[in-house]
Amino acid sequence: MKKIYLYGNWKMHMLPSEAEAFCSELLSGTAEELYSTRSIDIALFPPYISITPVARMLPENSFYKAGAQDGWFEDRGAFTGAVSMDMIREIGCTHVLVGHSERRSIFGDTDEIVGRKLKQAVQKGLIPVLCFGETLEQREAGQTLAILGKQLLAAWKDIEADEIKGTSELPGILLAYEPVWAIGTGRNAKAADAQEACAFSRNLFKERFGEHMDCPVLYGGSVKESNAAELLSQQDIDGALIGGASLKVGSFLGIYENYRKSAD
Numbered sequence: 641m642k643k644i645y646l647y648g649n650w651k652m653h654m655l656p657s658e659a660e661a662f663c664s665e666l667l668s669g670t671a672e673e674l675y676s677t678r679s680i681d682i683a684l685f686p687p688y689i690s691i692t693p694v695a696r697m698l699p700e701n702s703f704y705k706a707g708a709q710d711g712w713f714e715d716r717g718a719f720t721g722a723v724s725m726d727m728i729r730e731i732g733c734t735h736v737l738v739g740h741s742e743r744r745s746i747f748g749d750t751d752e753i754v755g756r757k758l759k760q761a762v763q764k765g766l767i768p769v770l771c772f773g774e775t776l777e778q779r780e781a782g783q784t785l786a787i788l789g790k791q792l793l794a795a796w797k798d799i800e801a802d803e804i805k806g807t808s809e810l811p812g813i814l815l816a817y818e819p820v821w822a823i824g825t826g827r828n829a830k831a832a833d834a835q836e837a838c839a840f841s842r843n844l845f846k847e848r849f850g851e852h853m854d855c856p857v858l859y860g861g862s863v864k865e866s867n868a869a870e871l872l873s874q875q876d877i878d879g880a881l882i883g884g885a886s887l888k889v890g891s892f893l894g895i896y897e898n899y900r901k902s903a904d
């Protein structure tokens with residue numbers, strides 16, 4: 641069975657108290673003897689205010705990780721409302737999402753800003769999860785792969801291969817293909833289309849950084865228990881970035897459990 645990255649993006653949900661309750665339930669539901677022997681990496685991306693309780697509760701150096709949903713690209717200064725990558729690290733995050741479509745469409749993150757955030761994350765020793773994806777209009781116009789290529793090349797324009805420092809345990813970067821039209825709509829991409837986009841992205845990554853470099857590629861967009869097995873069994877899909885279904889321990893772990901049952 642391949643290693644699965646089960647990543648939960650809570651978006652603007654979960655008060656600190658709710659995050660604590662979630663973690664207690666998660667820790668009791670992921671029996672160490674079962675989960676630690678299987679290859680799984682679980683990361684939670686709470687809103688900033690709820691990161692500290694999550695990072696405190698998740699056992700250190702385990703298959704649980706905490707991450708932020710965004711981070712600013714400057715070290716410090718007059719950037720009202722922004723949170724730096726150093727701050728994110730200091731409160732216990734190993735990961736940060738970069739370029740989520742909601743940041744792009746609601747908060748105005750351009751390809752250039754996404755590139756600067758990605759560079760800053762890598763330089764500060766955080767593991768970025770680079771999100772990218774096409775809109776429905778772009779898919780219907782047959783532009784999907786061209787758009788994905790444009791977003792990816794712009795994001796890593798100023799990054800060199802030796803800046804991406806993965807280990808045997810942890811990759812230096814992850815990609816998350818999230819078609820905009822599939823996010824929060826209940827309408828996931830067809831498994832074959834998601835596979836095509838993820839394979840394309842992985843190949844582009846290798847072309848840019850070298851054949852020996854690999855990075856996990858996740859799919860996101862209406863992942864739930866009922867579609868988990870089909871999506872996660874695709875050759876180039878290494879895991880899922882989950883929104884709505886990551887807010888309840890049962891549906892979050894159910895995604896992995898359904899895949900596991902089908903792969904066993």
Ligand code: 13P
Binds near residue numbers: 818824860863885
């Ligand atoms: P949903 O799983 O709610 O569609 O959200 C996906 C997403 O945006 C994860 O980052």
